[in-house]
Amino acid sequence: MALCLDSVSKIYGDVEVLRPISLKVPDGEFLTVLGPSGSGKTTILKLIGGFITPTHGRILLDGKDLSNTHISERPFNTVFQDYALFPHMTVEQNIGYGLMVKRCPKEKMKRIVNEALDVVGLSEYPSRYPAELSGGQKQRVALARAIVCEPQIVLLDEPLSALDAEMRRQMQYFLKSLQRKMETTFLFVTHDQQEAISISDRLVVMNDGGVEQVGTPKEIYYSPKTKFVAGFFGDNNLLDGRLTNSGSIDTPLGKMPLRQGSDLKTSKVMVAMRPELFQIGKRESAFNIDCQVQDIDFAGDMNFLRLTTKFNTNHKFLVKLPSNPQASDIKINGDVTISIKINDIAQLDNSE
Amino acid sequence: MNYQLTRFAIIIFVIAVPGVLVIFPIGNFFLMSFWQMENNQIVKIFSFSNYLYFFSSPAYWGTFLSTLYLCLKVSVIGVLVGYPVAYFIWKRKGWLKYLLILLFILPLFMSYIVKIYTMRAILDLSGILNKLLVAIHILQEPSRQFIYNQTAILITMVVIFLPFIILPIFLSLERIPKNLVNASSDLGAGTLTTLRHIILPLSLPGTISGALFTFVLALGDFVTPQMVGGPNGFTFSRVIWSQFGLAYNWPLGAALGVILFTTALFIIISAGLASQQSKV
Numbered sequence: 001m002a003l004c005l006d007s008v009s010k011i012y013g014d015v016e017v018l019r020p021i022s023l024k025v026p027d028g029e030f031l032t033v034l035g036p037s038g039s040g041k042t043t044i045l046k047l048i049g050g051f052i053t054p055t056h057g058r059i060l061l062d063g064k065d066l067s068n069t070h071i072s073e074r075p076f077n078t079v080f081q082d083y084a085l086f087p088h089m090t091v092e093q094n095i096g097y098g099l100m101v102k103r104c105p106k107e108k109m110k111r112i113v114n115e116a117l118d119v120v121g122l123s124e125y126p127s128r129y130p131a132e133l134s135g136g137q138k139q140r141v142a143l144a145r146a147i148v149c150e151p152q153i154v155l156l157d158e159p160l161s162a163l164d165a166e167m168r169r170q171m172q173y174f175l176k177s178l179q180r181k182m183e184t185t186f187l188f189v190t191h192d193q194q195e196a197i198s199i200s201d202r203l204v205v206m207n208d209g210g211v212e213q214v215g216t217p218k219e220i221y222y223s224p225k226t227k228f229v230a231g232f233f234g235d236n237n238l239l240d241g242r243l244t245n246s247g248s249i250d251t252p253l254g255k256m257p258l259r260q261g262s263d264l265k266t267s268k269v270m271v272a273m274r275p276e277l278f279q280i281g282k283r284e285s286a287f288n289i290d291c292q293v294q295d296i297d298f299a300g301d302m303n304f305l306r307l308t309t310k311f312n313t314n315h316k317f318l319v320k321l322p323s324n325p326q327a328s329d330i331k332i333n334g335d336v337t338i339s340i341k342i343n344d345i346a347q348l349d350n351s352e
Numbered sequence: 353m354n355y356q357l358t359r360f361a362i363i364i365f366v367i368a369v370p371g372v373l374v375i376f377p378i379g380n381f382f383l384m385s386f387w388q389m390e391n392n393q394i395v396k397i398f399s400f401s402n403y404l405y406f407f408s409s410p411a412y413w414g415t416f417l418s419t420l421y422l423c424l425k426v427s428v429i430g431v432l433v434g435y436p437v438a439y440f441i442w443k444r445k446g447w448l449k450y451l452l453i454l455l456f457i458l459p460l461f462m463s464y465i466v467k468i469y470t471m472r473a474i475l476d477l478s479g480i481l482n483k484l485l486v487a488i489h490i491l492q493e494p495s496r497q498f499i500y501n502q503t504a505i506l507i508t509m510v511v512i513f514l515p516f517i518i519l520p521i522f523l524s525l526e527r528i529p530k531n532l533v534n535a536s537s538d539l540g541a542g543t544l545t546t547l548r549h550i551i552l553p554l555s556l557p558g559t560i561s562g563a564l565f566t567f568v569l570a571l572g573d574f575v576t577p578q579m580v581g582g583p584n585g586f587t588f589s590r591v592i593w594s595q596f597g598l599a600y601n602w603p604l605g606a607a608l609g610v611i612l613f614t615t616a617l618f619i620i621i622s623a624g625l626a627s628q629q630s631k632v
Contacts, residue, residue, distance in 0.1 A: 071534070071537040072542055078538045088553045097539050145539070
């Protein structure tokens with residue numbers, strides 16, 4: 001157990017930008033803090049980095065309170081969103097800055113900086129100035145600068161948001177493999193769900209200054225605990241429901257049994273069904289829905305079926321089916337029954 | 353057609369106004385510096401005699417050099433005083449920062465003569481400075497060290513030109529992204545290390561332009577030396593003034609003016625080149 005947030009909160013004036021949050025980050029984890037803008041995700045990063053101080057609560061590293069530890073003394077290094085490279089220093093000087101400050105001997109510094117240049121693939125540009133680099137190159141200088149001091153935690157504040165899609169994918173893969181190689185904790189802040197899911201060991205989903213859910217990417221994707229999380233990642237089919245005394249859920253489309261290990265607390269609940277978990281045709285011990293096909297979108301690898309339920313045409317469903325070259329027997333305006341296994345359905349409390 | 357005519361008129365205007373108001377008088381002076389004075393009459397005969405006179409009389413170029421040295425001291429002391437002030441103001445937060453910078457710039461809106469009189473009242477034998485130093489037993493009795501000499505000119509110029517140093521330094525500090533300071537701390541640098549490696553180099557252009565402003569202003573200032581310098585406070589600008597106002601030797605005054613102007617121009621250009629070299 002390395003980093004620990006103990007009911008940390010931040011209040012500016014009378015605005016609570018971060019509601020009390022408690023979190024444990026074990027060593028060597030790739031943890032992503034994810035949320036829309038204004039959700040408080042960057043605030044968490046700034047609090048850990050020491051750029052701002054918490055209004056309440058404590059931040060502990062290996063059990064030691066960091067409250068009175070200045071930014072410069074925390075064993076963390078940050079990759080800033082705008083890179084924050086020193087414009088008057090070369091790539092080499094930028095990367096070596098942390099070592100220079102710590103009075104690292106010249107020879108050793110040179111060696112470490114060259115290694116870092118190698119790792120990020122910038123060996124050819126040691127004496128360029130930041131103004132002479134592309135966005136992706138600046139990004140890699142910022143990353144190299146943050147890892148040469150061998151911090152216990154690397155803090156990354158939306159570092160990929162300024163890159164184009166292709167560069168972004170490359171950097172995501174690079175970050176992940178770098179983190180595995182270094183075995184250092186990476187604390188990554190982003191607003192991009194796809195990025196967060198593919199890159200992290202664990203996710204913290206934030207909304208409106210509070211934590212919605214903490215979990216592995218699979219847990220977050222398939223077993224959302226709140227309405228926000230259920231709607232935040234990709235496409236989902238949401239239905240309101242009511243928990244009955246007999247241990248099932250009343251939905252507008254009929255009764256639905258509880259899934260295994262269900263831990264619903266309130267009577268007002270919501271069910272969420274991923275479009276890719278449906279199959280065509282009635283099945284036993286599954287939730288079956290009779291629908292009419294409104295539209296079929298061919299997306300190459302997938303067919304997107306837009307359906308309305310027979311019961312009430314206001315209920316719209318999206319189903320994703322793997323595509324194949326054969327002609328389909330599903331026709332627009334035709335009838336179709338879709339089914340989803342009970343244990344594939346996410347059932348969550350809907351406190352709103 | 354009409355549009356082109358308007359364009360043409362605008363261009364002529366843009367060229368003509370500075371041409372008439374700046375270049376014509378300077379050119380006129382430049383010409384005059386080659387003329388002679390005979391029997392209190394300006395004789396329009398071209399010769400280098402005014403310039404030769406300047407270089408052959410140690411009284412003139414001696415004063416010239418000592419004035420350059422004085423102005424250099426004003427700039428350097430101004431930066432040494434002004435930089436910490438600008439830095440301090442920059443470090444304040446919210447409205448206090450802008451209130452403070454406003455207070456330090458406010459003297460620019462006051463009359464120059466009033467400021468010099470105020471400084472004279474402070475530095476005089478019976479002035480506040482002497483009273484203060486006697487009161488805290490640094491001096492036994494009021495001293496004449498601070499008035500009617502080169503030191504008086506130095507102190508007064510530094511004080512009066514301070515806003516011209518503080519403002520450009522403050523502005524260049526304001527232009528440093530906050531994140532660079534954060535990044536420096538994040539990489540383990542303390543306040544002094546950040547100041548030395550990040551803030552000082554990045555605010556260098558503002559510091560140079562502040563120092564330049566002051567140097568050029570001090571070089572041309574003949575009122576301050578006259579008011580607080582007394583008989584010992586002779587500066588080159590005062591020499592030039594006396595050629596026009598007392599000796600009525602306008603050609604010689606013009607030649608001395610051209611020498612001063614060329615020197616100032618040379619210093620501005622070389623400082624400009626130097627600050628461009630510094631990769632910011």
